[in-house]
Amino acid sequence: MARRSDHTHDEIRAMAVAAARAKIENAGLDKVTLRGIARDIGYSPGTLYNVFDSADELMMRVNAGTIDDLVAALSAAERNGAEPDLRALLAIYRDFVEQNRHRWQAVFDYSLSDPGAAPDWYVAKLNDGLAVVERAVARLPGDFPYPPAVVARVIWAGLHGIFSLGAEGNLKLVTDRDAADLAEALIALIDRAIRH
Template sequence: MARRQDHTPAQLQQLTMETVLKLLQQQPASSLSLRQIAREVGYSPGTLINQFGSYSLLLLAANARTLDQIYRELLAAIDHADSPQQTLEACALSYLNFASQYPHQWRLLFEHQLPEQDHLPDWQQQRIDNVFTLLQQQLAILKPRANASDCAQTARTIWASVHGICVLALDDKLFTPGNISGRSMIHSLLSHYLPAWIKDEKETVMHNQQATEGSQP
């Protein structure tokens, strides 16, 4: 393939990402190749490697776009909810909807593995942190006395549970009657888990109050 210089580096990166995400609408990442992407973009594979550093980093850049999309979807869900608990459920349902609408793109987030000697770049870690921060902020409103560590763990517990539902729903492995769906399971999960999480705090406060009253002369 002849060398092209029709785009600036930033334009070429943008074009490449648009191409990868378009291809992921049609096929799983496992069937993609650098050569196929380069052919669709109209540049040589070597040119793309020069831009991204490696094929692995090219896919990681695509994952960054996916995280940006998910982040925007969560922000939109937050804007339309009336309470922290409703917000968390709206975020969970938004995540399920994204996985259902963009299954190959969504799966690549978790199937892609960097070589052992490579560390996750800061720009990608920051995107992951931003997504969890949205959840942690809602949890902090829901349970004001919870510390940052508690909110961080709870956010990841909720995400891991919702993620499992998404995986099974996409694979059609929920093995449920027709009136049970991924959406109804997410509602059941959060409507039981969040009140129990909040109750732990209330019981602790009551216990501390009783202990204080009992120690007074």
């Protein structure tokens, strides 16, 4: 293995994150090992342990990039004061999940060794994405049996269930509808519950 020392720590971090992201997109989360990523960028595993606190941190940086990209897509719908409704946000989410299937699944499949230790910047990103959904919920006319923040999280978890079951092939065992159809039904039902 070529040992190089012509990169700063920040550069090595960025290279490792990019390599892990590419590996996930092309081969899935199962194929990512710190050793493999080190080889991909021409450094030793020890170097990666020097620049990341742990393998967890590397994975969280990759997942944070994924969440960043989704939050950016959702936020773009609010540009120039636009007020996207839940259906518009669902379309953005659905397209993102379909175009970034492996990366998106990794956000959920990668359980932290210690979830309580998730860094603040990671949690902040997740909540930024949810805030866009929360604002769309809060704009609905009607009354709220639950606060918009709770409704947004029900939507987030519900969509995750629908798209996960769809991706794994379990959905088609029990219905002719695809994940996009069921997601639309979930959103329409929640919209209707609030307009009650």
